[in-house]
Amino acid sequence: xxxxxxxxxxxxxxxxxxxxxxxxxxxxxxxxxxxxxxxxxxxxxxxxxxxxxxxxxxxxxxxxxxxxxxxxxxxxxxxxxxxxxxxxxxxxxxxxxxxxxxxxxxxxxxxxxxxxxxxxxxxxxxxxxxxxxxxxxxxxxxxxxxxxxxxxxxxxxxxxxxxxxxxxxxxxxxxxxxxxxxxxxxxxxxxxxxxxxxxxxxxxxxxxxxxxxxxxxxxxxxxxxxxxxxxxxxxxxxxxxxxxxxxxxxxxxxxxxxxxxxxxxxxxxxxxxxx
Numbered sequence: 005x006x007x008x009x010x011x012x013x014x015x016x017x018x019x020x021x022x023x024x025x026x027x028x029x030x031x032x033x034x035x036x037x038x039x040x041x042x043x044x045x046x047x048x049x050x051x052x053x054x055x056x057x058x059x060x061x062x063x064x065x066x067x068x069x070x071x072x073x074x075x076x077x078x079x080x081x082x083x084x085x086x087x088x089x090x091x092x093x094x095x096x097x098x099x100x101x102x103x104x105x106x107x108x109x110x111x112x113x114x115x116x117x118x119x120x121x122x123x124x125x126x127x128x129x130x131x132x133x134x135x136x137x138x139x140x141x142x143x144x145x146x147x148x149x150x151x152x153x154x155x156x157x158x159x160x161x162x163x164x165x166x167x168x169x170x171x172x173x174x175x176x177x178x179x180x181x182x183x184x185x186x187x188x189x190x191x192x193x194x195x196x197x198x199x200x201x202x203x204x205x206x207x208x209x210x211x212x213x214x215x216x217x218x219x220x221x222x223x224x225x226x227x228x229x230x231x232x233x234x235x236x237x238x239x240x241x242x243x244x245x246x247x248x249x250x251x252x253x254x255x256x257x258x259x260x261x262x263x264x265x266x267x268x269x270x271x272x273x274x275x276x277x278x279x
Contacts, residue, residue, distance in 0.1 A: 020252035020269045021202045030207055037211040044215050047227060048173055052146070054225035055122040055171075059099065061224075073102060073166070074109060076253075076272065077195045081111070083162055093160035093187065094118040095147055095180075096168030100129040107134050116140045117156045119147070148176040152183055159189035165196040170229040174219055182243045188277045194245065199230045200252050200269035206230045231271045245275040 023031070039047070047054070074080050083090045090113055094103055097118035116139060120126050126144045129135065135142070143155040147168075163184050172180060184194055199205065201218060205228070209220050218230045237250045250273035256266065 020200055020254060023202060027202075027207055033211055034209055034214045035211075039213065039215045039221050043221075047215070047221060047225060050225065051171075051227070052121050052123075055120075056124045058224055058226060059122050059124040059128060073106070073164075073195075074111070076197070077164075077274070079162065079193060079195065079274070080106065083113070088112070089114045090161040091115045091158055091189075092117065093153075093156060093163040095163060095165050095184070096120055096171070097129055097142065098125050100132050100135075102164065102166055103129075103140075104132055104134050114139070115158065117153075117160065118142045119145045119153075119155070121146055147180050147183060148172060150179075150183070153187045156187055159192065160187055161189050161192050163188060163192070163194045165194060165198070167198055169196070170198045170231070171227060172229070173227075174216070174229060177239055178242060181240055181245070185243050185245060185277055190277060190279050192277045193248070194240070194273075194275045196236065196271070196273040196275070197253070198236075198271050199228060200271045201230045201232045203230055203269040204266045205268075233271055233273075236271050236273055240273070240275040244278065246278045248274040248276050250274075 083092075092103075092113045092115070094117070097103065097120045100118070103116055103118055118129065118140070119142070120129070121144070123144045126142055129142050141155055145152045145155070147153075165184075169177060169180060181194075188194070206218070206220070213220050213222070215221055215227065219227065220229075221227055233250045233252060237247045241247060250271065253270045253272045255268045255270065
């Protein structure tokens with residue numbers, strides 16, 4: 005599977021993937037030219053603008069509907085029934101690729117809250133045929149700010165972070181998780197999936213795209229971070245969550261038309277606000 009890493013101790017310790025020597029050299033090459041401090045600060049300042057431009061270019065075409073979520077997070081099936089009074093909060097809703105497949109599959113919540121940094125994404129989500137303003141509140145907010153959930157008028161029973169935390173500056177991770185802790189009801193859970201350390205997408209970055217350790221700039225100005233499972237668990241536990249599960253998930257991205265078949269590494273976790 006992988007070559008010996010005896011001479012590359014800085015890349016040892018990842019249980020999902022042991023890098024080959026070629027991959028080690030690729031990771032080292034990323035350090036030869038980092039994003040300048042000025043550029044990094046500008047990316048942080050313009051984060052909302054870059055995501056808004058992303059949705060202007062791609063509209064609803066980029067992300068596929070996530071019909072896999074009830075398979076990966078079976079808690080959703082128990083929380084979303086006719087008899088329940090549970091409240092769902094989706095953080096980073098994009099254009100609705102998570103919430104609308106749940107509705108199509110017959111899942112029912114007392115109330116659904118969904119938010120995104122991009123105003124354009126919020127408007128696109130509201131244009132969906134299944135949007136129902138009577139029990140859905142979709143709003144724009146910056147989840148790195150205090151009082152970001154003022155639109156959520158009741159405690160949530162489940163919150164989702166699906167490929168969201170990675171788009172945020174690492175220095176603000178704890179603020180985001182703390183904001184989620186404060187909006188959840190006692191016993192509420194956070195369901196997370198995000199990019200794992202040494203995912204193929206991370207290995208493909210060239211020099212000039214790395215901002216800081218495991219944090220990168222894409223061509224379009226959006227950013228992405230790659231997590232270890234220990235890092236995610238420690239982050240959530242630092243604000244009071246109990247880790248129910250946090251593992252690496254290995255999948256493949258396959259597109260026969262484009263002749264793409266690459267291994268992917270994700271981090272998947274479930275975290276509970278303890279009573």
